[in-house]
Amino acid sequence: MRQRAATLGTGASTHISTFHSLCVRILHQYAAKAGINPNFSIYNESDQVKCAIQAVKDCELDTANFSPRRCLAAISTLKNKLIDVDTFKADADDFFSKTLAGIYARYQHILSEQNALDFDDLLMKAAVLLRNCPDVCCELGNRFKFLLIDEYQDTNRAQYEIAKAIVSAHNNICVTGDPDQSIYRWRGADIRNILAFEEDWPDATVVKLEENFRSTANILETADELISFNQNRKEKKLVPTKPCGKDVIVEVYEDELEEARAVGRQVRELTGKGVSLNDIAVFYRVNSMSRVLEEAFIQDKIPYQIVRGTEFYNRKEIRDLLAYLKILVNPDNEIALLRIINTPARGIGKTTIDRVRSYAALHNITFFDGLKNVERIESLSKAPKGKIASFVNMIEGFKKDIAGKVAPLAERVFNESGLAEFLKQDQNALENANELINAAAQYDEQAEQPSLLDYLQQISLFSDVDAYDASSGRLALMTLHAAKGLEFENVFIIGAEDGLLPHERSNTDEGGDELEEERRLFFVGITRTKVGLHISYARYRTIRGQMLRTIPSRFLYELGTDFAKSTPVIAAQVGIHCSALASVDRDSGTVPYFIAGQLVRHEKFGLGRVKEFNDVGERSSVVVTFNTGQTRTLMVKYANLSKV
DNA sequence: CATAGCCGCCTTTTT
DNA sequence: GGCGGCTATG
Numbered sequence: 001m002r003q004r005a006a007t008l009g010t011g012a013s014t015h016i017s018t019f020h021s022l023c024v025r026i027l028h029q030y031a032a033k034a035g036i037n038p039n040f041s042i043y044n045e046s047d048q049v050k051c052a053i054q055a056v057k058d059c060e061l062d063t064a065n066f067s068p069r070r071c072l073a074a075i076s077t078l079k080n081k082l083i084d085v086d087t088f089k090a091d092a093d094d095f096f097s098k099t100l101a102g103i104y105a106r107y108q109h110i111l112s113e114q115n116a117l118d119f120d121d122l123l124m125k126a127a128v129l130l131r132n133c134p135d136v137c138c139e140l141g142n143r144f145k146f147l148l149i150d151e152y153q154d155t156n157r158a159q160y161e162i163a164k165a166i167v168s169a170h171n172n173i174c175v176t177g178d179p180d181q182s183i184y185r186w187r188g189a190d191i192r193n194i195l196a197f198e199e200d201w202p203d204a205t206v207v208k209l210e211e212n213f214r215s216t217a218n219i220l221e222t223a224d225e226l227i228s229f230n231q232n233r234k235e236k237k238l239v240p241t242k243p244c245g246k247d248v249i250v251e252v253y254e255d256e257l258e259e260a261r262a263v264g265r266q267v268r269e270l271t272g273k274g275v276s277l278n279d280i281a282v283f284y285r286v287n288s289m290s291r292v293l294e295e296a297f298i299q300d301k302i303p304y305q306i307v308r309g310t311e312f313y314n315r316k317e318i319r320d321l322l323a324y325l326k327i328l329v330n331p332d333n334e335i336a337l338l339r340i341i342n343t344p345a346r347g348i349g350k351t352t353i354d355r356v357r358s359y360a361a362l363h364n365i366t367f368f369d370g371l372k373n374v375e376r377i378e379s380l381s382k383a384p385k386g387k388i389a390s391f392v393n394m395i396e397g398f399k400k401d402i403a404g405k406v407a408p409l410a411e412r413v414f415n416e417s418g419l420a421e422f423l424k425q426d427q428n429a430l431e432n433a434n435e436l437i438n439a440a441a442q443y444d445e446q447a448e449q450p451s452l453l454d455y456l457q458q459i460s461l462f463s464d465v466d467a468y469d470a471s472s473g474r475l476a477l478m479t480l481h482a483a484k485g486l487e488f489e490n491v492f493i494i495g496a497e498d499g500l501l502p503h504e505r506s507n508t509d510e511g512g513d514e515l516e517e518e519r520r521l522f523f524v525g526i527t528r529t530k531v532g533l534h535i536s537y538a539r540y541r542t543i544r545g546q547m548l549r550t551i552p553s554r555f556l557y558e559l560g561t562d563f564a565k566s567t568p569v570i571a572a573q574v575g576i577h578c579s580a581l582a583s584v585d586r587d588s589g590t591v592p593y594f595i596a597g598q599l600v601r602h603e604k605f606g607l608g609r610v611k612e613f614n615d616v617g618e619r620s621s622v623v624v625t626f627n628t629g630q631t632r633t634l635m636v637k638y639a640n641l642s643k644v
Numbered sequence: 645c646a647t648a649g650c651c652g653c654c655t656t657t658t659t
Numbered sequence: 660g661g662c663g664g665c666t667a668t669g
Contacts, residue, residue: 184657504656
């Protein structure tokens with residue numbers, strides 16, 4: 001999760017961290033108490049899938065009936081709720097639950113054999129550790145005197161318990177969040193955490209941040225209108241402090257290509273007027289929509305940056321090089337080991353590997369130990385034995401350099417493993433590998449005490465979202481999810497079509513909860529905008545290689561979009577009138593006119609809200625509750641109040 | 645054992 | 660439309 005837990009330690013040093021990296025630190029420090037090996041690897045999604053496939057097969061089930069991904073999703077949900085294998089097993093009463101319990105158990109067994117934790121384990125193991133060890137809670141509470149959690153609406157059960165445990169000694173906790181911006185329910189975020197905060201910490205002061213200092217009044221009204229369609233929510237109104245600005249524009253295009261080009265054209269128009277590319281962003285529902293934008297922007301020579309999960313670290317050559325480094329720290333990381341044992345090709349094929357594996361299984365040792373004992377494996381002939389021995393030798397040789405800086409080791413591994421030679425005709429791959437080594441060098445510079453283990457654990461949690469550079473001078477492209485917490489002067493939200501936004505996969509539940517989450521997602525996108533908001537859809541869109549006729553998003557209807565004006569290329573305006581603007585018209589009399597609820601600014605008293613307005617012409621008075629807490633009755637004529 | 649080519653699978657969002 | 664894994668072939 002991206003919400004960060006910032007903690008103010010003693011001596012005014014502030015630690016800013018995500019929950020996940022905090023957990024890694026805790027688990028590393030208290031590994032013995034958590035019952036884990038501190039050199040653990042962190043398995044990402046593709047590693048998880050491999051383990052899940054193995055788990056399903058080990059349970060003698062068909063992966064067609066028990067889709068590893070589905071099983072993983074179910075296991076993830078359980079872990080986020082802190083339900084461990086034994087608890088789940090005990091409660092499993094139907095066939096499916098019992099089977100899943102078996103897969104869950106096997107999956108955990110495989111992970112622990114490989115000394116690996118998945119993302120959910122990081123949270124769960126830390127939460128369980130804190131639950132079982134009051135002394136650890138106490139130490140952490142002493143170290144972190146104050147805990148501040150941003151985006152609290154997106155915390156899950158495990159994170160809630162971790163937070164609660166850390167502050168148990170002092171109760172110094174501050175959280176911020178907005179239930180209307182909860183967009184991670186699908187990965188276990190529990191909205192009850194924020195709704196029940198006042199019950200969990202009864203002494204807490206609640207500060208309602210109702211005024212919005214970011215967006216123009218009409219953007220907020222658009223957002224308000226949309227979110228009001230959610231049934232399952234606490235009524236709340238966004239209060240603008242800025243006046244109405246540019247109209248919210250809904251545009252329709254023939255297809256995604258035209259849409260992309262039009263966005264490019266409008267971006268150019270903006271930059272032509274002196275707007276910086278730093279102040280413009282394009283949001284979309286799914287990552288695959290970035291491709292056509294990229295092509296258009298390259299053609300238009302518009303510099304852009306894609307803010308996406310883990311693009312760089314997903315490249316083959318990077319994963320290969322990292323796999324070498326991973327097994328130096330954790331030789332039990334079988335996934336990494338299998339990845340590189342024959343990459344580049346060194347004559348260790350499938351048959352050889354299978355023989356070592358069955359030897360290892362028979363003698364109850366790890367795969368790597370099997371490799372080390374290759375001489376004793378009778379099923380292998382001389383040639384493969386020699387090849388394995390020299391591979392093991394090479395790895396053991398690298399291990400001698402494991403202490404200290406990462407970059408020199410990475411470079412050595414890259415060259416001596418044969419990867420460099422293997423990739424020499426692929427310029428791109430070479431550059432990427434060099435970039436990784438450079439990044440490692442940067443890590444070496446920054447880290448207090450660089451270590452390969454720490455480096456690997458850090459980059460496992462790294463996502464390009466964290467690396468978003470707000471002053472890069474490049475147009476930002478990102479998913480609506482990635483947009484959370486950011487803001488831009490100008491925003492383009494593309495692909496407002498049924499099936500995309502809301503996404504078709506959100507159409508499965510009975511209660512419409514998933515649809516409401518999609519609506520919140522759109523709401524998040526809209527409220528990132530300070531001034532210029534463009535929403536667009538295309539009449540045809542290519543999906544999985546198929547050009548399909550689209551249906552405008554139902555959310556556009558909810559916004560009151562005037563589709564009659566939505567002719568291709570020509571913009572249609574969202575049919576929302578601006579009430580703040582309307583009230584200005586009534587000011588034509590002798591003194592300004594106010595309505596209750598209006599936000600005003602006073603030269604001396606600052607910002608306040610109109611409580612009452614006595615409309616008696618020249619001598620009209622207004623009762624204002626100021627943000628200082630004072631309530632004052634003022635003569636409108638003399639008060640010189642300005643509406644905000 | 646290596647390589648190429650084919651088939652089938654998935655395909656939302658992310659730490 | 661992309662990737663991984665499987666198979667057939669050298």
